[in-house]
Amino acid sequence: MQHYSGFGLLKHSFSHHENWQRVWRNPTPKKKYDVIIVGGGGHGLATAYYLAKEFGVTNVAVIEKGFLGGGNTARNTTIVRSNYLWDEAAHLYEHSMKLWEGLSQDLNYNVMFSQRGCLNLGHTLQDMRDIERRVNANRLNGIDGEVLDAQQVKEIVPVLDCSDRARYPVMGASWQPRAGVARHDAVAWGFARGADTRGVDLIQQTEVEDLIIEDGTVVGVRTARYGEIRADRVGCVVAGNSSVLAKMGGFELPLESHPLQALVSEPIKPILDTVVMSNQVHGYASQSDKGDLVIGAGIDGYNGYGQRGSYSTIEHTIQAIVEMFPVFSRVRMNRQWGGIVDTCPDACPIISETPVKNLFFNCGWGTGGFKATPGSGHVFAASLAKGEMHPLAKPFSMFRFHNGALVDEHGAAGVAH
Amino acid sequence: MFHIYCPHCCEYREEEEFHASGQAHIPRPLDPDACTDKEWGEFMYFRANPRGIHHELWVHGAGCRKYFNITRNTHTYEILEVYKVGEKPSIVANEAK
Numbered sequence A: 001m002q003h004y005s006g007f008g009l010l011k012h013s014f015s016h017h018e019n020w021q022r023v024w025r026n027p028t029p030k031k032k033y034d035v036i037i038v039g040g041g042g043h044g045l046a047t048a049y050y051l052a053k054e055f056g057v058t059n060v061a062v063i064e065k066g067f068l069g070g071g072n073t074a075r076n077t078t079i080v081r082s083n084y085l086w087d088e089a090a091h092l093y094e095h096s097m098k099l100w101e102g103l104s105q106d107l108n109y110n111v112m113f114s115q116r117g118c119l120n121l122g123h124t125l126q127d128m129r130d131i132e133r134r135v136n137a138n139r140l141n142g143i144d145g146e147v148l149d150a151q152q153v154k155e156i157v158p159v160l161d162c163s164d165r166a167r168y169p170v171m172g173a174s175w176q177p178r179a180g181v182a183r184h185d186a187v188a189w190g191f192a193r194g195a196d197t198r199g200v201d202l203i204q205q206t207e208v209e210d211l212i213i214e215d216g217t218v219v220g221v222r223t224a225r226y227g228e229i230r231a232d233r234v235g236c237v238v239a240g241n242s243s244v245l246a247k248m249g250g251f252e253l254p255l256e257s258h259p260l261q262a263l264v265s266e267p268i269k270p271i272l273d274t275v276v277m278s279n280q281v282h283g284y285a286s287q288s289d290k291g292d293l294v295i296g297a298g299i300d301g302y303n304g305y306g307q308r309g310s311y312s313t314i315e316h317t318i319q320a321i322v323e324m325f326p327v328f329s330r331v332r333m334n335r336q337w338g339g340i341v342d343t344c345p346d347a348c349p350i351i352s353e354t355p356v357k358n359l360f361f362n363c364g365w366g367t368g369g370f371k372a373t374p375g376s377g378h379v380f381a382a383s384l385a386k387g388e389m390h391p392l393a394k395p396f397s398m399f400r401f402h403n404g405a406l407v408d409e410h411g412a413a414g415v416a417h
Numbered sequence B: 001m002f003h004i005y006c007p008h009c010c011e012y013r014e015e016e017e018f019h020a021s022g023q024a025h026i027p028r029p030l031d032p033d034a035c036t037d038k039e040w041g042e043f044m045y046f047r048a049n050p051r052g053i054h055h056e057l058w059v060h061g062a063g064c065r066k067y068f069n070i071t072r073n074t075h076t077y078e079i080l081e082v083y084k085v086g087e088k089p090s091i092v093a094n095e096a097k
Helices: A006-013 A042-054 A087-101 A103-107 A125-140 A150-156 A184-197 A239-248 A311-324 A370-386 B037-045
Strands: A032-038 A060-063 A118-122 A146-149 A172-176 A201-203 A208-214 A217-223 A227-236 A256-267 A275-278 A283-287 A292-299 A333-343 A350-353 A359-363 B003-006 B011-014 B019-023 B053-059 B067-073 B079-084
Touching: A032 A042, A032 A217, A032 A370, A042 A060, A042 A184, A042 A370, A060 A227, A087 A103, A087 A125, A087 A370, A103 A184, A118 A125, A118 A150, A125 A146, A125 A172, A146 A150, A150 A172, A184 A201, A184 A370, A208 A227, A208 A239, A227 A239, A227 A370, A239 A256, A239 A333, A239 A359, A256 A311, A275 A311, A283 A311, A292 A311, A292 A333, A350 A370, A359 A370, B003 B079
Parallel strands: A032 A060, A032 A227, A060 A201, A118 A275, A227 A359
Antiparallel strands: A118 A172, A146 A172, A208 A217, A217 A227, A256 A292, A256 A333, A275 A283, A283 A292, A350 A359, B003 B011, B019 B053, B053 B067, B067 B079
């Protein structure tokens, strides 16, 4: 693998940057692998990377129906934080946060992880009580967090309307200084490059049409382009399409796929140097390095696989943003898009064994999967390597919906991220 | 943006008047106390979530506030049929598997 560095950049400038190596191969798949990962988004590629790097499993294929990182990895609002209420979720997201903190060095790829902090606003007395409870729970779990009053919020974000004239006045916020944003494409590309270098085959433009199941055990996948590809273990990391793959396996998941929309504005001068989220007014915003405001809110209420949603939903999103930031009222929106998020009834993911032997699912991240990309990949890789779920993944079994041990994170995940 | 025909109001109205309430035709177990944890869990949480034809329950929340069913393609978003609760859909998906 070509090592990336400032010196390399200088060296290649002499040949007009025309001699860079290709970042990954485009191989024809083998007949048989140790592990097949279905889905080449951030989580799938991270799984492949950690399988090869940490667990020594290199005979791995990632099968992707489109191009790498072209689904929700390319469609989210790139917020990374770990301030979840319950121990199980907090440990999982904090595991991910720790990996984020060294990710660019680990991958030798700049994922532009910027720990600019995240504010979760409170607008009612109940909001503030919930925030206090959550911050205290975070601190007991070793996760940074502070409760701020309206004055302190105003100092961090001067453009936020913290006056009492607002329709929903800001009473305070929770503040996680280590939270931030990252460059979404770079995350997928960095993991892909790292996995490819270690021998993982990245098979793009290849849709899995069926799972091959013999005696209740998965033995491979069937694709239109390359026919049958066999494997000892199969891990599905296909976000919105998880229910479709589960159906191929002959079971249902407790998921519903919804469109989730986001928008970016035209690029403007630096004005917002942190992430601001509000569950009550129901919207969130940050500003990218390019200068555009990245804006999102909630899902469309109906099931949908169409990667688009209703206009009324983004209208509500914009109303919320203008309510919080009146100064943005004349900023023009540049682009708007939708992704398909697989939402779980308890707003927590499913990282799980399934009724089919050797078939594993990593799904249900709903509206907040991006922040978990490295952690999700790491625990899923550990589970696939050993054939037994990683301790951090155990509470997120799909069978929790049978025994009632839900991890109800609607408080921390109330608005999409 | 959907333009939805409410079978109770007998009128087309904008989507914002309606609220999607999830999969239709989920019968509540007749004797919940006799359910196993698995049966109760599946009634509570497990859903069909197909990519294609889907029967779903909607409520005309800002109108007559009555429930009804829609058969809709979740991929193209085309509304194929609207029918009242208790009626059977005339359009159903071909179950290949």
